[in-house]
Ligand SMILES: *[C@@H]1O[C@H](CO)[C@@H](O)[C@H](O)[C@H]1NC(C)=O
Ligand SMILES: *[C@@H]1O[C@H](CO)[C@@H](O)[C@H](O)[C@H]1NC(C)=O
Ligand SMILES: *[C@@H]1O[C@H](CO)[C@@H](O)[C@H](O)[C@H]1NC(C)=O
Ligand SMILES: *[C@@H]1O[C@H](CO)[C@@H](O)[C@H](O)[C@H]1NC(C)=O
Ligand SMILES: *[C@@H]1O[C@H](CO)[C@@H](O)[C@H](O)[C@H]1NC(C)=O
Ligand SMILES: *[C@@H]1O[C@H](CO)[C@@H](O)[C@H](O)[C@H]1NC(C)=O
Ligand SMILES: *[C@@H]1O[C@H](CO)[C@@H](O)[C@H](O)[C@H]1NC(C)=O
Ligand SMILES: *[C@@H]1O[C@H](CO)[C@@H](O)[C@H](O)[C@H]1NC(C)=O
C-alpha cells in the first residue's frame with residue numbers, strides 16, 4: 001500500500017515537473033515527430049525540436065534554451081538542408097535513428113534531407129540531448145559515436161570548443177546565420193588559425209575582420225580585459241591533439257553564450273547573458289569594438305591607439321612608408337625602418353612597447369622552453385628577428401611587468417596589426433638599430449641628466465683641487481706638529497655619518513671592516529658586480545640592516561698612498577652634496593681600499609660614483625624604455 005502510494009506520488013511529481021512527458025532520447029523505432037521535442041535531463045536546460053525561423057518558410061531541427069522565453073537557437077543539424085515549408089507543413093517529418101546508428105531527418109514522404117552515419121555500425125544506438133546543449137549519438141555502452149558539439153553552428157556554449165581537433169580531424173568553427181530569417185551559413189566565420197602562434201580570426205568572406213591575437217597563458221592578447229570576468233574560466237589547449245578555446249561559467253544558473261552575429265551591430269562576436277527579469281539577452285562583451293580592432297589599420301610597424309588622434313603612429317625607429325597616405329589618415333601601408341638593423345655587429349637593441357596587443361603571429365616562431373632573457377638572446381642571434389615577447393605571462397608579474405613570464409614568441413617579419421591599450425596588454429620588445437634606440441624621451445632626459453652631472457662634477461673637481469691646495473698647506477703644518485685631523489668611527493660601533501652636514505674637521509666617517517663588506521657583496525660575487533669604474537670594479541651589496549650599498553674597490557695598481565686615500569675620502573665626505581651619491585664609509589685592509597656609497601637604484605641614472613679624484617661612473621646596465 002505504502003509502495004503504491006509513493007509510486008503515485010512519484011507519478012504526480014513527474015507530471016508536475018513535466019518531465020513525465022518530456023523525452024530526452026530518440027531510439028530505433030521511436031523517432032521524433034515534427035510536433036514533438038526532446039528536453040535534456042538534469043536541469044532541463046535545452047530543447048531539441050523542429051522549428052521555422054521567423055520570416056522563413058522552411059523547417060530545421062535545432063537546439064534552443066528551455067528556460068529562455070525568447071526562443072534562442074544555439075545549434076542546428078540541417079542548416080544547409082532544410083525541409084520546405086513551416087513546421088505545420090511538415091507534419092509527417094521525423095528525426096530518427098536506424099538500428100545501425102544512422103541519424104536522419106526525413107520529410108513526410110520519407111525523403112531523407114539530412115543524415116550522419118557513424119564510421120562503424122552501432123549496437124542499440126540512442127540519440128540524446130544533454131543538459132550542456134550537446135546532441136549525442138551513442139551505442140548501448142554509452143560510447144559516443146557522433147556529437148553536435150563537433151559541428152558548431154553560430155554559438156559557443158560553455159564547455160563547447162572552438163578550434164582544431166587533430167584526433168577527429170575537425171576544424172570547429174562558428175559560422176553566422178546568413179540573416180535572422182536564414183540560418184544557412186553566411187560569410188561571417190570565426191576560426192582558429194594554427195599557423196605560427198595560434199590565434200582566432202573572424203572572417204567576412206575572404207577578409208579578416210578581427211584577430212584575437214595569441215593566447216598569452218591567461219587570455220587572448222586582443223581580449224585583454226578577460227581577467228576581469230570573474231564569473232568565467234577560460235581555457236586554451238594547445239597540444240598535439242588539439243588547439244582549442246572554451247569557457248566555463250561558475251554559476252550554473254547563469255545562462256551565457258558567445259555568438260557570431262551577421263548583423264554587425266555591436267560587433268560580430270557577442271558574449272551575452274540572459275536576464276530573466278528583463279526578458280532580454282544582455283550584451284556582456286563584443287568584438288570588433290573600435291577602430292583599432294580592425295585587422296591592421298596601421299599597417300606593418302604601425303601602432304594603433306584609440307587614445308591618439310589620428311589613431312595610427314609609427315613604432316619608434318620607423319617612419320611612414322607613404323607619408324601622403326599617412327597625412328590623409330590612411331595608415332594601412334604602415335611604416336618602414338629609419339635605420340637598417342646592424343645585425344652581425346651586435347649593436348642592435350630593443351625598446352619595450354607596453355600594454356600591447358602583440359602583432360600577428362601567423363609567421364612567428366614559438367619556443368615555450370625559453371625564458372624571456374633567453375628569448376632576447378635568441379632574437380639577437382637571428383638576423384631576421386624583428387621583435388620578441390613572452391609566450392606565457394601566467395604566474396609572472398603579468399602584463400606590463402618587464403622580464404615577467406616564460407616562453408618565447410619571435411617575429412621575423414614586419415609587425416602587423418599592432419595596437420596598444422591604456423591598461424592591460426603585454427610587453428613587446430621591438431628590435432632597433434642603435435641609432436634609433438636613443439630617440440626616446442627617456443634617453444633625452446638621460447642626456448640632460450648626464451650633462452647636468454658632468455657640470456656638477458666639474459665644479460666638484462674644482463673644489464677638490466682648491467681643497468687639495470688647502471690640504472697640502474695644512475699637511476705641511478701638520479707634519480711639523482706631528483698631529484692629524486683624521487678620526488674614524490667603526491661601523492661595528494654603530495656610528496654612521498648622518499649626512500646632516502653638522503660635521504667639522506673631525507669627520508665621523510665610519511670604517512667598515514672588510515668582512516662586513518664581503519658579506520654584503522656576497523664575497524664580491526660576480527653577480528653583484530655593477531661594472532668597472534676608473535679605478536676598479538664596483539659591486540652592489542646589502543648591509544645587514546638592509547641598506548643598499550655600492551662598493552668601489554680601488555685596484556691594487558693604484559698609485560695612491562694610504563695618506564692620499566684617506567684624504568680623498570675626507571674631502572669627498574666634506575664635499576658631500578645632497579644631489580650626489582652619499583659616501584657612507586670606507587675600508588682599508590692591507591692593500592685593499594674600498595669606498596662604500598649609498599646605492600641609488602631608482603635614480604634616473606642608475607648610479608654614479610666618484611672616479612679618479614672625482615669623476616662619474618655610468619652603469620652599462622641597459623634599461624628598457
Ligand atoms: C503529433 O502529430 C501527430 C499526427 O501527425 C498526432 O497523432 C500526435 O498526437 C501529435 N502529438 C502531439 C504531442 O501533439
Ligand atoms: C511555404 O512552403 C510550402 C511548401 O514549399 C508552400 O506550400 C507554402 O505555400 C509556402 N508558404 C508561404 C507563405 O510561402
Ligand atoms: C519529398 O519531399 C521533399 C521535401 O518536401 C521533396 O523535395 C521531394 O521532391 C519529395 N519527394 C517525392 C518523391 O515526392
Ligand atoms: C579552419 O578553418 C578556417 C576557416 O575556413 C581556416 O582559416 C583555418 O585555416 C582552418 N584551420 C585548419 C587548421 O584547417
Ligand atoms: C547564481 O546566479 C543566480 C542568478 O543570477 C543567483 O540568484 C545566485 O545567487 C547565484 N549563485 C551563486 C552561488 O552565486
Ligand atoms: C545580433 O545582434 C543584434 C544586435 O546586438 C541582436 O539584436 C540580435 O539578436 C543578434 N542576433 C543573434 C543571432 O545573435
Ligand atoms: C658593421 O660595422 C661596420 C663598421 O662600423 C660597418 O661598416 C658595417 O656596415 C656594419 N655592418 C652592418 C651590417 O651594419
Ligand atoms: C632565423 O629565424 C628564421 C625564422 O624562424 C629561421 O627560418 C632561420 O633559420 C633562423 N636563422 C638562424 C640563423 O637561426
Ligand SMILES: *[C@@H]1O[C@H](CO)[C@@H](O)[C@H](O)[C@H]1NC(C)=O
Pocket residue numbers: 217368392393394395396406407
Ligand atoms: C604558463 O605558466 C604557468 C605558470 O608558470 C604554467 O603553470 C603553465 O603550465 C604555463 N603554460 C604553458 C603552456 O607553458
